[in-house]
Amino acid sequence: MELAQARKPRITPRVGGRVLADALVAQGIDHVFAVPGESYLDVLDGLYDVRQKLKLVTCRFEAGAVNMAEAFGKLHGRPAAAMVTRGPGACHGAIGVHVAMQDSTPLLLFVGQIPHEDAGRDAFQEVDYRRMFSPLAKWVTQIDQAKRIPEIVAHAMDVAVSGRPGPVVIALSEEMQKHIVEVPDVPRVRVAVAHPDPAALAQLRAMLGRARKPLAVLGGSCWTHAGRAAIGDFLRGNNVPVTTGFRRQALYDGTLDNFAGDLGVGSDPGLIGKVKEADLILAIGSRLGDAVTQGYTLLDMVGSVPIVQVHPDGSEIGRVFRPALGIVSDLNAFAHAVAALEPVQPSWTDWTRELRSLREAARAVPNYQGSLNLGIAMRELEALLEPDAIITTDAGNFSGWATRFINFRDGQRYIGPTNGAMGYSVPAAIAAKIAFPERMVISMAGDGGFLMTGQEIATAFHHGVAPIVLVFNNQMYGTIRMHQERTYPGRVSGTALTNPDFAKFIEAFGGHGEVVTETADFTPAFRRAVQSGRPAVIELRMNPEQITTRATIADLRAGKRAAPAAKPKRAAPPKHPKPVRTASSAKKRG
Numbered sequence: 001m002e003l004a005q006a007r008k009p010r011i012t013p014r015v016g017g018r019v020l021a022d023a024l025v026a027q028g029i030d031h032v033f034a035v036p037g038e039s040y041l042d043v044l045d046g047l048y049d050v051r052q053k054l055k056l057v058t059c060r061f062e063a064g065a066v067n068m069a070e071a072f073g074k075l076h077g078r079p080a081a082a083m084v085t086r087g088p089g090a091c092h093g094a095i096g097v098h099v100a101m102q103d104s105t106p107l108l109l110f111v112g113q114i115p116h117e118d119a120g121r122d123a124f125q126e127v128d129y130r131r132m133f134s135p136l137a138k139w140v141t142q143i144d145q146a147k148r149i150p151e152i153v154a155h156a157m158d159v160a161v162s163g164r165p166g167p168v169v170i171a172l173s174e175e176m177q178k179h180i181v182e183v184p185d186v187p188r189v190r191v192a193v194a195h196p197d198p199a200a201l202a203q204l205r206a207m208l209g210r211a212r213k214p215l216a217v218l219g220g221s222c223w224t225h226a227g228r229a230a231i232g233d234f235l236r237g238n239n240v241p242v243t244t245g246f247r248r249q250a251l252y253d254g255t256l257d258n259f260a261g262d263l264g265v266g267s268d269p270g271l272i273g274k275v276k277e278a279d280l281i282l283a284i285g286s287r288l289g290d291a292v293t294q295g296y297t298l299l300d301m302v303g304s305v306p307i308v309q310v311h312p313d314g315s316e317i318g319r320v321f322r323p324a325l326g327i328v329s330d331l332n333a334f335a336h337a338v339a340a341l342e343p344v345q346p347s348w349t350d351w352t353r354e355l356r357s358l359r360e361a362a363r364a365v366p367n368y369q370g371s372l373n374l375g376i377a378m379r380e381l382e383a384l385l386e387p388d389a390i391i392t393t394d395a396g397n398f399s400g401w402a403t404r405f406i407n408f409r410d411g412q413r414y415i416g417p418t419n420g421a422m423g424y425s426v427p428a429a430i431a432a433k434i435a436f437p438e439r440m441v442i443s444m445a446g447d448g449g450f451l452m453t454g455q456e457i458a459t460a461f462h463h464g465v466a467p468i469v470l471v472f473n474n475q476m477y478g479t480i481r482m483h484q485e486r487t488y489p490g491r492v493s494g495t496a497l498t499n500p501d502f503a504k505f506i507e508a509f510g511g512h513g514e515v516v517t518e519t520a521d522f523t524p525a526f527r528r529a530v531q532s533g534r535p536a537v538i539e540l541r542m543n544p545e546q547i548t549t550r551a552t553i554a555d556l557r558a559g560k561r562a563a564p565a566a567k568p569k570r571a572a573p574p575k576h577p578k579p580v581r582t583a584s585s586a587k588k589r590g
């Protein structure tokens with residue numbers, strides 16, 4: 001009896017807000033990105049007590065805060081927490097939940113909630129978060145009793161990181177944050193991950209041995225550096241040509257001879273044509289989703305071209321395209337297992353060489369009209385990027401300049417919203433710089449996306465980090481203008497923008513501003529921005545006529561269709577726009 005009592009941990013009474021702060025620390029969360037609210041004052045107070053172990057990053061906008069937490073999770077493969085207030089705060093923050101869900105990123109979002117006793121009265125800022133977030137999040141719950149905080153936070157971690165990682169939303173009833181309870185912290189549990197079945201690996205090797213034109217599609221989240229290296233060993237060892245999923249380009253070293261480019265919005269039309277020639281698809285981590293498969297047109301659904309699909313979540317395997325072989329496995333565990341297999345004798349050396357030469361041809365810079373050739377600027381940027389640089393991107397046509405012309409190297413990271421959310425890049429860069437202060441962090445955004453969350457740069461100043469933002473200024477919501485010109489030529493509606501002086505904008509915060517109008521100005525401007533050591537904005541004044549890396553507005557008006565997001569099966573644009581929208585014309589990606 002005495003012995004049993006001695007073993008029992010001594011439990012100090014704590015207030016709910018403090019229990020939550022301790023629960024986060026116990027689960028290994030070390031960053032919280034937040035905009036404060038009176039709905040979670042007690043948690044903010046609890047965070048004060050653990051400030052040595054858990055960094056509270058105060059943000060300017062909830063969309064910024066949740067995107068920062070998402071980017072942190074994308075870079076680390078483990079979640080950060082975001083905290084927002086009830087009602088309006090939750091609404092602003094919802095975009096980050098959508099990014100995390102579609103991008104398979106682990107994330108915990110805590111939302112202050114009204115007092116439980118007022119539930120259902122339409123109280124001030126009251127929202128039912130289970131209903132609001134259920135289609136957006138992997139799991140939504142609410143904590144109504146302080147004694148259940150450690151249990152629920154621990155389980156939220158399990159849900160966020162397991163299978164297909166994703167966001168968990170946890171509402172915090174106001175009064176339970178104030179209750180004093182005696183409850184122990186729950187330790188962090190490492191759940192054993194799924195490993196590939198050895199028989200499936202043997203089958204994979206046999207299928208590869210029979211192939212003449214295999215092609216890998218690398219995607220998914222939570223890859224470790226060692227996992228990326230191991231999958232690289234396997235793919236290089238077998239000389240399999242490698243593509244990457246939409247905005248997953250840095251999963252593979254682009255300088256290697258078997259890298260063929262990325263699949264997604266704005267991909268090289270030559271590469272897309274070649275994918276259809278493949279006789280074996282190795283989809284490793286990729287969900288073979290909408291963007292990667294060019295609107296589900298790239299592969300056929302019945303699987304006449306065999307697909308091997310590897311994913312940590314069995315319910316994602318065969319969701320649209322029926323695989324010949326599905327392997328449920330943690331991606332890093334899979335990578336290590338296949339790296340240990342004896343390579344097959346590849347009969348496809350010419351096929352790999354052909355795909356690589358397509359990539360090299362796509363990277364050759366055309367003689368673009370205008371004083372600033374962004375193709376050349378991107379090739380110069382490639383040389384200026386440090387070996388471990390982190391590049392964040394936004395949604396928009398501008399992103400094609402980097403993906404077409406830059407081969408990211410092993411050690412570099414390139415992250416962006418695969419769900420096409422504008423306003424992601426600047427918050428993501430701030431989070432990246434907070435997570436990795438020693439690394440060069442470059443944000444890329446269009447003039448539209450930059451002004452959605454560009455004010456978040458104040459957070460960079462507040463927390464003493466200095467990302468460099470490249471603003472691709474074409475004075476318009478260019479992507480939508482592209483769709484307009486293709487479908488309703490010459491009828492510009494709602495896509496023109498009037499911009500501030502972006503260099504003065506950052507200077508007003510105390511940062512470094514540059515405006516680049518000539519190709520030759522790019523490298524010196526970039527160097528000055530790096531040397532300034534301050535948050536910087538480099539405005540790239542584009543030729544607005546060059547609407548994509550492959551098409552001008554005149555091309556689109558003339559019906560030339562080598563532009564991003566063109567669906568091969570889509571009908572030609574109507575000459576005289578009709579008021580009725582078809583399903584296919586309504587479905588466009590940004």
Ligand SMILES: Cc1ncc(C[n+]2csc(CCOP(=O)(O)OP(=O)(O)O)c2C)c(N)n1
Pocket residue numbers: 395396397398399420421422423445446447448449450472474476477478479480589590
């Ligand atoms: C949050 C959000 N709002 C709207 C859209 C629709 N959309 C996709 S791209 C785009 C225009 C982007 O403009 P900009 O950032 O200037 O980049 P550009 O296309 O001009 O290169 C819009 C409005 C979106 N994807 N996300």
Ligand SMILES: [Mg+2]
Pocket residue numbers: 446447448472473474475476477478
């Ligand atoms: Mg623009």
